[in-house]
Structures are given as structure tokens and as C-alpha cells.
Amino acid sequence: MTAVVKPAPKPRHPLAGQEMTCADTILQVLADEGVDTIFGYSGGAILPTYDAIFRYNATHAKSEEIRLIVPANEQGAGFMAAGYARSTGKVGVFLVTSGPGATNSVTPIRDCFADSVPVVLICGQVPRAAIGTDAFQEAPVFNIMAACAKHVFLVTDPEKLEATFRTAFEIARTGRPGPVVIDVPKDVQNALATFQGTGLLKLRGYDERLEVLQQSSLSDADGKAFFRLLAKSERPLLYVGGGVINSDASEACRAFAERFQIPVVSTVMGLGAIDTTSDLSLHMLGMHGAAYANYAVEDCDFVFAIGARFDDRVCGKPLEWAPHARVAHLDIDGSEIRKVKKAIDWFHVSDAKRGLSELLRAGKDFHKDFRPWHEHVRELKKRHAYDYNRASPLLQPQEVLEVLSDIVKGEAVFTTGVGQHQMWAAQYLDVRHPRHFLTSGSMGTMGFGLPAAIGAQIANPGKLVIDIDGDGSIRMNLGELETCTVYDIPVKVLLLNNLGDGMVRQWQDLFFSNRYSGTDKSMHKKDFVRAAQADGFGYAARVSKREELRSVLEQFVSFKGAAFLEAMVDQSAHVYPMVGPGLGYKEMITGAFIPARQVVKPDAKKLDPSSMF
Numbered sequence: 001m002t003a004v005v006k007p008a009p010k011p012r013h014p015l016a017g018q019e020m021t022c023a024d025t026i027l028q029v030l031a032d033e034g035v036d037t038i039f040g041y042s043g044g045a046i047l048p049t050y051d052a053i054f055r056y057n058a059t060h061a062k063s064e065e066i067r068l069i070v071p072a073n074e075q076g077a078g079f080m081a082a083g084y085a086r087s088t089g090k091v092g093v094f095l096v097t098s099g100p101g102a103t104n105s106v107t108p109i110r111d112c113f114a115d116s117v118p119v120v121l122i123c124g125q126v127p128r129a130a131i132g133t134d135a136f137q138e139a140p141v142f143n144i145m146a147a148c149a150k151h152v153f154l155v156t157d158p159e160k161l162e163a164t165f166r167t168a169f170e171i172a173r174t175g176r177p178g179p180v181v182i183d184v185p186k187d188v189q190n191a192l193a194t195f196q197g198t199g200l201l202k203l204r205g206y207d208e209r210l211e212v213l214q215q216s217s218l219s220d221a222d223g224k225a226f227f228r229l230l231a232k233s234e235r236p237l238l239y240v241g242g243g244v245i246n247s248d249a250s251e252a253c254r255a256f257a258e259r260f261q262i263p264v265v266s267t268v269m270g271l272g273a274i275d276t277t278s279d280l281s282l283h284m285l286g287m288h289g290a291a292y293a294n295y296a297v298e299d300c301d302f303v304f305a306i307g308a309r310f311d312d313r314v315c316g317k318p319l320e321w322a323p324h325a326r327v328a329h330l331d332i333d334g335s336e337i338r339k340v341k342k343a344i345d346w347f348h349v350s351d352a353k354r355g356l357s358e359l360l361r362a363g364k365d366f367h368k369d370f371r372p373w374h375e376h377v378r379e380l381k382k383r384h385a386y387d388y389n390r391a392s393p394l395l396q397p398q399e400v401l402e403v404l405s406d407i408v409k410g411e412a413v414f415t416t417g418v419g420q421h422q423m424w425a426a427q428y429l430d431v432r433h434p435r436h437f438l439t440s441g442s443m444g445t446m447g448f449g450l451p452a453a454i455g456a457q458i459a460n461p462g463k464l465v466i467d468i469d470g471d472g473s474i475r476m477n478l479g480e481l482e483t484c485t486v487y488d489i490p491v492k493v494l495l496l497n498n499l500g501d502g503m504v505r506q507w508q509d510l511f512f513s514n515r516y517s518g519t520d521k522s523m524h525k526k527d528f529v530r531a532a533q534a535d536g537f538g539y540a541a542r543v544s545k546r547e548e549l550r551s552v553l554e555q556f557v558s559f560k561g562a563a564f565l566e567a568m569v570d571q572s573a574h575v576y577p578m579v580g581p582g583l584g585y586k587e588m589i590t591g592a593f594i595p596a597r598q599v600v601k602p603d604a605k606k607l608d609p610s611s612m613f
């Protein structure tokens with residue numbers, strides 16, 4: 001049993017000492033935590049808390065209201081909360097009922113865990129006395145979520161509910177961020193308890209690890225060792241991941257790259273950590289990364305991984321990855337060190353922002369001229385740039401994104417579905433700022449784009465938010481189109497329709513001799529434009545002609561409300577470059593339009609069947 005920690009002396013909460021229902025306490029803690037929006041769907045076991053939202057808003061000024069956004073499906077609520085959190089760094093909140101409400105939330109919880117996104121999910125649960133009886137709408141939330149969340153609480157003692165909620169926010173945002181689930185039986189929501197206004201649960205293990213992390217600082221010896229490695233290097237590279245964005249270390253990362261003049265490759269999660277249009281940016285590495293980024297990894301002699309975890313989409317063959325390089329690793333999570341890439345020459349466990357600032361200080365007298373290496377990577381960038389079939393009469397998905405990027409010039413928050421369109425979005429959109437490219441990176445969850453865009457738009461009312469979606473992905477949460485118009489959320493949805501599950505077809509083309517099992521969508525009847533119109537979109541259009549592309553895209557992004565544009569694109573386009581699953585960068589294929597250093601033919605036999613993921 002966890003004890004409640006004695007609160008540190010702070011100004012007394014105006015409501016401290018009052019008796020209130022736990023449902024009202026939940027609302028008050030959310031308000032104290034700065035929550036301005038709850039995404040959620042109601043139901044029997046969570047009704048007391050929904051009622052508390054109504055009463056809270058009825059008794060508070062408009063400016064203090066906690067907005068409730070009701071999705072079409074709880075999965076949508078989870079991705080809205082995730083979009084809110086990813087685009088701001090603040091904790092996103094979603095609120096669902098027991099049983100099916102909770103199980104519909106499993107996917108976004110796992111998705112948030114896999115991408116280290118801070119959200120709190122509040123689930124109603126059947127009353128305490130009914131737990132374990134297979135009661136109506138009962139699901140073993142604790143057991144299910146324990147496998148997917150950073151932490152799960154089942155509140156059985158009303159006196160501990162308040163501290164549990166405050167602790168949940170603390171856990172979600174501290175250390176390596178992640179999702180926290182709180183399961184609250186209905187009778188606990190109705191129970192009375194004394195409001196304290198402060199106080200956290202003591203969590204042995206977590207608190208201690210956090211303390212160590214907060215105390216950790218770069219020793220002189222470690223600082224010197226790092227710069228000895230850099231001094232020996234002629235061809236250094238920064239490999240930047242989502243951890244840089246999560247710890248708001250983008251500025252420190254840019255300063256570090258500039259100060260020591262080190263080129264930067266980024267994971268899909270790290271896009272925007274440094275401006276992708278800057279000279280030092282070598283864009284994305286990995287399975288569908290830039291050929292020049294992957295060649296730079298092949299050629300470098302020192303890699304500094306920051307907030308990145310050598311995921312299989314980057315490092316399918318750890319032994320062959322960066323074969324000539326010494327490797328340094330800075331990460332907030334000690335369990336990531338040597339998890340995949342075993343040969344690590346230097347590491348430091350710390351928040352990326354702090355670690356980078358300390359390294360900058362430690363290297364204040366360091367000078368080395370890497371100009372020959374810059375010359376080399378500049379040449380790589382020029383020779384092996386992203387490219388596609390520009391001669392085709394059919395609209396190419398890449399050109400749609402290229403023109404869009406030229407119109408918005410990096411001043412938009414993008415979300416994506418999952419598939420080819422996601423990878424083309426990562427490749428062809430300029431991402432100039434952190435938290436401006438929101439995608440389901442680790443889980444690769446189709447259906448993420450539209451609800452994530454809604455959440456990001458709510459968190460950033462003044463910004464242009466554009467969901468780049470696929471015809472397969474958008475169908476998974478198509479009900480959320482109506483959520484845009486019900487709440488007048490002016491997101492822009494750009495659907496790259498290639499009539500099917502393009503990414504799966506690409507793998508079937510390359511590795512399964514064009515057998516389109518389960519991916520032939522020629523039977524489809526869906527008219528997406530009419531669907532958007534039916535859901536109240538004031539702008540819903542389709543484009544398939546090159547001559548109209550730019551003007552239609554301009555109208556689309558400048559439309560004042562929610563806008564939907566379907567671009568009918570070449571179904572046969574493939575995403576290149578491609579490093580096949582489980583293969584090394586030597587096996588990278590660049591397709592017909594990107595010059596390769598050496599010609600590699602796709603060879604299904606080379607694939608290790610055990611790593612066909």
C-alpha cells in the first residue's frame with residue numbers, strides 16, 4: 001500500500017479542508033493541473049464525473065471552464081489527448097467509461113507509451129463490490145493497461161483519490177514521459193472525502209529513480225572523455241530522436257550542432273528538433289530516410305545519439321549500423337543504453353536538455369575543423385536527394401506534399417496516418433519547429449492522424465493544423481470528421497488517396513511477388529468528399545490534375561473553417577529509399593529516381609524471415 005506523502009508547505013489551497021465527492025475532487029485536481037480540455041465519451045460507470053464537469057463549468061467563469069470534447073469513439077479521444085500533448089508538451093487528458101470505453105482506449109495508451117507521450121486516462125469502473133463478478137461493462141482495466149501504460153492506478157480508497165490524481169500527472173510528465181491510467185470505481189466517484197489541496201503518493205522505486213535522474217550531472221571526466229572522442233573524429237554525426245523534442249531540448253540541440261559544426265540526422269520522431277531546412281540538417285535516416293542521411297551514417301566515424309533508441313526502423317542490423325563509427329549515447333532512460341546497439345563508447349543518462357547544456361559547457365574550449373566532412377555531406381545531399389517520377393502524367397503523392405510545403409513553409413503543425421503517405425510527409429514537408437510533425441512513430445497506428453489533428457488544433461487555436469492522411473488510415477477513425485464540425489475545429493485534412501493500403505501493397509510488390517492479398521481496394525465505394533460534406537465541411541474538394549494542384553491547395557489551407565481535400569494520386573508510387581526490414585544500409589534500394597552509390601536490387605531472399613516486421 002502506498003502512503004500519502006506529507007505535503008511541503010505551500011500557500012493553502014482555498015478549498016483545503018472541505019468535504020466533497022471524489023468526482024468533484026477529480027475536477028478540482030484537473031483544474032489545479034492546468035487542464036483546459038478533456039476529451040472523452042460518457043457511460044454508466046463514469047457518469048458521476050461527467051456530472052461533475054457540468055457542475056464545475058456551471059459554477060465557474062467562462063475563462064476557467066474545462067472544455068469537454070466528445071469524439072465518435074474513445075480511440076479518437078485518446079489520439080486527441082495525444083495530439084494535444086505532442087503539440088504542447090502538456091499532459092493530455094481523456095475520460096471514458098468502464099468496459100468497452102476502457103478497452104477502446106488501449107490502442108492510444110499503448111501508442112503514447114511507445115512514443116513517450118504524457119497523457120492521463122481516467123476510466124470509470126464498476127463499483128468496488130462488483131469488481132471481479134463479471135458485472136455489466138466490467139473489464140480488467142488494471143491488468144490490461146498494466147502491460148501498455150507507464151503506470152496504472154485502481155483507486156479503492158476515496159481518501160487517496162486526490163493524491164493519486166496529482167501523482168498521475170507527475171508520473172506522466174516526469175522522467176521519460178508516458179501515459180498513466182486511473183481506474184475509478186463508480187462508488188468511489190460518489191464517495192465523500194476531505195479535500196487537501198496538495199500531496200502526492202510516495203512511489204518507491206520511481207521516486208528514487210527520478211531523484212537520481214534529477215541529481216545526475218555530467219562529471220568532468222565524462223565531459224573530457226566525450227571531447228576526446230570528438231577530437232579523434234574527422235566525420236562526426238548527431239543522430240537525434242524524439243527525446244530531444246520531449247525534453248524541449250531543440251534549442252540546446254541546435255546550439256550544440258552549430259557550435260561544433262556537426263551535421264544532424266533525425267528519426268521520424270525527431271523531425272523538427274532541428275530545422276530540416278538548415279544547412280546542418282541531413283534530414284531523416286532509416287528505413288525510408290534520405291539516401292544521403294543513410295550514406296552519412298555509413299561514412300561517419302563518430303555518432304552521437306541524443307534521445308534516440310536505435311529502433312529497428314533505424315538500425316535493423318545493429319552490428320552493421322555505422323560500421324566505422326564510435327558511438328556516444330545521451331538518454332533519459334538508462335535502460336535504452338546498449339539495449340540494441342551494444343558497442344557504445346560513451347554514454348550519459350540525463351534529460352537531453354540538461355545533458356546537452358552541460359556538454360556545451362564542457363566543450364567551451366574545443367575547436368576542430370570538420371570542413372572536409374561538410375564538403376562530403378554537401379555532395380551526398382546534392383547527389384542523392386529525395387526524388388520521384390516527375391515525368392508521370394498522374395499526380396504524384398510526393399509533388400502534392402512538395403507544393404503544400406512550399407505554400408506553408410514550415411509554419412503548420414502536421415499530423416499523419418500510417419503508411420506511404422506518412423513516410424512521404426516525413427520526407428517532403430519542411431519541419432522547421434519542434435512539435436510540428438506529429439505521427440504515430442513506434443506503434444504505427446492507422447487512424448491516428450485525424451483525431452491527433454483535432455487535439456493539436458484545440459491546443460494551438462491560432463495555428464494552421466494539417467492532417468496528411470491515407471484512404472485506409474482515415475477510414476479507421478472517419479467518425480471524427482463530424483467532431484471537427486460539431487466543435488468548429490478548423491483542421492485541414494489532406495487525403496492522399498491511392499485507392500488502397502499502399503504501404504502494404506509496396507511490400508507485396510517487393511517481397512510477395514505482387515500478390516495483393518487483402519489490399520485490393522478496387523471494390524471500394526467510398527466517396528470521401530461527399531462524406532466530408534455530409535459531416536458539414538464547408539470546404540470539401542477533390543484534385544487530380546497537376547495544373548490545378550497549387551491553386552486548390554492554396555484555397556484549402558486558407559479556408560477559414562474545417563477543410564477537406566482529396567488528392568487522387570498515382571497508385572503505383574513506391575516510397576524510396578527503402579532499407580528492407582532487418583537489412584543493413586548497404587542493402588538500401590533507392591528506386592528509379594534517386595541515384596544510388598551502388599546499385600542494389602530488391603532481393604526477397606535476403607530478408608531474414610524472423611525480422612519481417
Ligand SMILES: Cc1ncc(C[n+]2csc(CCOP(=O)(O)OP(=O)(O)O)c2C)c(N)n1
Pocket residue numbers: 417418419420421422443444445446447469470471472473474496498500501502503504
Ligand atoms: C491499426 C493498423 N492496422 C494495420 C496496420 C498495417 N498497415 C500499415 S500501413 C497500412 C496501409 C495504410 O493504408 P493508407 O492509410 O491508405 O496509406 P498508404 O500506404 O496507402 O499511403 C497498413 C494496413 C497499421 N499500421 N495499423
Ligand SMILES: [Mg+2]
Pocket residue numbers: 419470471472496497498499500501502
Ligand atoms: Mg492508401
